[in-house]
Amino acid sequence: MAQSLDRLKESPSQTAGPYVHIGLTPNFCGIGGVYATDLGATMVNDKTRGERIGLRIRVLDGTGTTLKDALIEIWQADADGLYNSPAEMRGAADPNFLGWGRCPTDMETGLCTFETIKPGRVPFRDGRLMAPHITLWIVARGINLGLHTRLYFSDEEKANAEDPILARLEHRVRVPTLIAERKSDTYVFDVHLQGEKETVFFDS
Amino acid sequence: MSAESGSNRRPETGAFFQRDRTWHPPALTPNYKTSILRSPQKALLAFDNTLSEISGPVFGHAMLGELDADLIHNFARPGESALGERIIVHGRVLDERGAGMPGVLLEFWQANAGGRYRHKKDGYLAPLDPNFGGCGRAITGEDGGYAFRTVKPGPYPWPNGPNDWRPSHIHFSVFGHGFAQRLITQMYFEGDPLIWHCPIARGIPDKAAIETLIAALDMQATIPFDARAYKFDIVLRGRRSSLFENRLEGN
Numbered sequence: 001m002a003q004s005l006d007r008l009k010e011s012p013s014q015t016a017g018p019y020v021h022i023g024l025t026p027n028f029c030g031i032g033g034v035y036a037t038d039l040g041a042t043m044v045n046d047k048t049r050g051e052r053i054g055l056r057i058r059v060l061d062g063t064g065t066t067l068k069d070a071l072i073e074i075w076q077a078d079a080d081g082l083y084n085s086p087a088e089m090r091g092a093a094d095p096n097f098l099g100w101g102r103c104p105t106d107m108e109t110g111l112c113t114f115e116t117i118k119p120g121r122v123p124f125r126d127g128r129l130m131a132p133h134i135t136l137w138i139v140a141r142g143i144n145l146g147l148h149t150r151l152y153f154s155d156e157e158k159a160n161a162e163d164p165i166l167a168r169l170e171h172r173v174r175v176p177t178l179i180a181e182r183k184s185d186t187y188v189f190d191v192h193l194q195g196e197k198e199t200v201f202f203d204s
Numbered sequence: 205m206s207a208e209s210g211s212n213r214r215p216e217t218g219a220f221f222q223r224d225r226t227w228h229p230p231a232l233t234p235n236y237k238t239s240i241l242r243s244p245q246k247a248l249l250a251f252d253n254t255l256s257e258i259s260g261p262v263f264g265h266a267m268l269g270e271l272d273a274d275l276i277h278n279f280a281r282p283g284e285s286a287l288g289e290r291i292i293v294h295g296r297v298l299d300e301r302g303a304g305m306p307g308v309l310l311e312f313w314q315a316n317a318g319g320r321y322r323h324k325k326d327g328y329l330a331p332l333d334p335n336f337g338g339c340g341r342a343i344t345g346e347d348g349g350y351a352f353r354t355v356k357p358g359p360y361p362w363p364n365g366p367n368d369w370r371p372s373h374i375h376f377s378v379f380g381h382g383f384a385q386r387l388i389t390q391m392y393f394e395g396d397p398l399i400w401h402c403p404i405a406r407g408i409p410d411k412a413a414i415e416t417l418i419a420a421l422d423m424q425a426t427i428p429f430d431a432r433a434y435k436f437d438i439v440l441r442g443r444r445s446s447l448f449e450n451r452l453e454g455n
Contacts, residue, residue, distance in 0.1 A: 008300045008439045012413045013228045014390040015236075015404060016375070019321045023313025023375055026339045029323055034278050034337050035269065039311075062241040069325070075260065075383045085259035086215035087382065100261040122255050135256050137386050142238030144229040144407055146386060150256075165251060174246075193242050203223065203248035204257050204384060 013146065016139035020071050025104050040073065040102030043116045047096040050079030050117030054186035055151070057112040059105060059138060062194035066110030070140035073102045074114060074151075076133075081120030118153070124164040131159035131166070138191060148202045151189050152179045174200050218443040219253035220384050221300055226409065233407035237364055257384035263309040265343050272341045275314075275354035279337030286336035288317025288355030290431035293391070293419065296348040297378065300442030304348025308440070309379040311341045312352065319360030319370075328360050353431065359398055371398035371405065380440040391436045392418045 021029035025038040044052065055074070059067040076099050077083050084093035093099070099119075103112045121129040131152055138147040152160055160166055160179065169175055177199045180187035191199045231243035271278035276286045297308045315321045315338065318330035322338050342350045357372050373390045380386070392399050399405050399418065408414045416439075425433035 006302060007442065008298060008302055009227055009413070009416065010223065010300060010441050011378075011387065011389050011416060011439045012408045013387060014375075014408075014417070015239075016377075016388045018325055019313065019323045020375070020388075022321060022323055022338050023311045023377055026337065031279070031322055031337045031339060034339055035272070035341075039263075039267075065241075067242070073386070075256070077256075083255060083259040084261060086262065087217045087255070087259040089215075089217060098261050124254055125252065130254065130256075133256070135383055137383065139388055140242065142236070142240075142242035144231055144233060144236075144239060144243075145225075146388060147244065148257075148384070165249075165254070168249060168251060194245055198244060198246050200246075200249050201244050203225070203250040204253055 013144060015141060015144055016071065016146075018069050018141040020069070020139060020141075021104055024071060024102060028104050038102070040100060043098070043101040043114065045096050048117055049094050049097070050119075052185065053116060053118050055112075055114040055116065055134070055180070055189065056186055057114070057136075057151075057189045057191065058110055059112075059140070059191045060193065064195070066105075067140055068105055068107050068110045070105045070110075070112075070138060070143075071102065072105070072112050073100065073137045074116070075100050075135045075137070076116065077119040077122050079117055079120050081122045083122070121159065126164075128162070128164055129159070131156050131163035133163075136191070143193075147193075148204065149191065149199055150178055150202070151187070153187060154179050154182045169200060216381070216443050216446070217258060218446040218449070219258055220382060220441040220443055223441060227413050229407035229409070233403065235403040236407050239407070253382070253384055258382050260379070260381050260383045260385070262307060263343060263379065268341065268343060273350075273352035275336070275338065275340045275352065278340060280335035284335050286316070286355050287333050288336075288358075290353070291356050292351060292353050292425060292427065292431050292433040293374065293436055294349070294351035294422070294425060294433060295419075295436040295438065297344050297350065297380070297438045297440060298348055299380075299440050304344075304346075305380060305440060306344055306346045306348060307381070308344040308348070308350075309341065310344065310350055310438075311339070311377040311379075312374050313339045314354065314357040314374045315360055317355045317358050319358030330358065330360065356393070359396075364403055368403060369398055369401065371396045371402050376438065378438055378440060382441075382443070385440040387438075387440060389417060389438070391434075393434065394418055394421050
């Protein structure tokens with residue numbers, strides 16, 4: 001026998017369930033007066049630097065039905081490609097932009113909307129620049145472990161073509177599942193949990 | 205931002221240990237029916253963390269309200285309190301290296317003592333408690349410790365099988381230091397026989413893994429003539445030391 005490595009195991013995940021709003025967006029589901037506002041509901045203010053954009057995201061199940069009980073969190077760099085995080089060693093990010101947002105899907109339409117800014121480019125591990133992207137984390141009833149993916153931008157064709165993560169996709173036909181379509185100032189992004197158009201989810 | 209969450213520790217920039225996906229429930233757990241159409245079927249794209257996964261926002265203690273960690277009172281009318289068995293839930297958030305994690309945002313939600321959620325989608329016949337909302341939050345201290353006060357949630361039936369009941373449980377959303385540590389889980393209670401009947405808990409393949417989600421009755425932490433206590437530790441992904449690794453560009 002060798003020495004023990006003394007490592008713990010990560011707590012196993014359990015689904016967020018149908019009542020995730022109570023915990024994460026109580027004001028959204030009518031529980032007022034406990035928190036002043038729902039965390040992550042507002043991402044930008046007047047002083048935030050960068051191009052204002054909207055995101056319209058839907059999550060669809062294996063039958064193509066839109067989920068109305070999902071919750072999405074996003075995490076992104078600022079307009080200069082800096083994260084507002086202690087792990088960011090390259091400089092100070094825009095103090096008027098946390099870069100994190102949280103939105104439940106609308107209970108009627110299933111639509112999730114974020115008002116944010118377009119992120120700058122962030123370096124990959126070897127220093128090459130990744131294309132501008134936003135990290136998504138999706139939880140819902142029926143999802144046993146939160147799903148991790150990215151949203152890239154349709155008007156960044158050149159950057160997308162040299163992105164080291166997109167380049168790893170063996171099946172090139174799946175690349176478009178990670179690219180949001182620009183419509184005026186808004187990017188439209190459908191997350192397919194299953195099926196022919198299944199979104200590429202990450203293990204990272 | 206200064207050091208991680210007001211701590212004096214040097215910020216860590218290492219990538220996270222690979223997630224052991226055999227320890228978590230798989231995406232498809234057919235006995236939990238909703239997972240059938242919501243489980244990805246294609247292979248995940250695996251890659252070592254980039255800065256996008258390593259980094260994460262900081263939530264300061266200043267955002268917390270006085271009653272955020274007191275579910276017995278944070279929705280109650282003045283002078284009143286929630287009905288049910290009064291309990292304290294406490295524990296630490298650790299990473300896989302065993303280190304306590306400061307500055308972790310914990311958000312919890314639960315049914316009331318009768319097993320009813322304050323949510324328009326919940327039609328269970330057990331009544332709402334006018335003094336119970338069901339949500340709370342805390343941020344871990346320097347050693348990773350946290351505590352909150354609540355009432356023990358009741359078990360409740362749910363439309364999965366013809367007669368499925370959820371064991372008493374509290375949902376936890378855990379926000380660590382890196383976005384790749386993001387986790388939602390559920391805490392169960394020691395001695396509850398319903399745990400072993402539950403298709404959601406049993407979606408976790410390894411019995412030892414399920415047992416890590418069962419909080420222990422902690423008599424030493426009870427407040428005599430007031431509240432019993434349960435201890436619930438949570439473990440998030442550990443980080444590699446970046447000491448001997450090629451630094452990320454600019455580090």
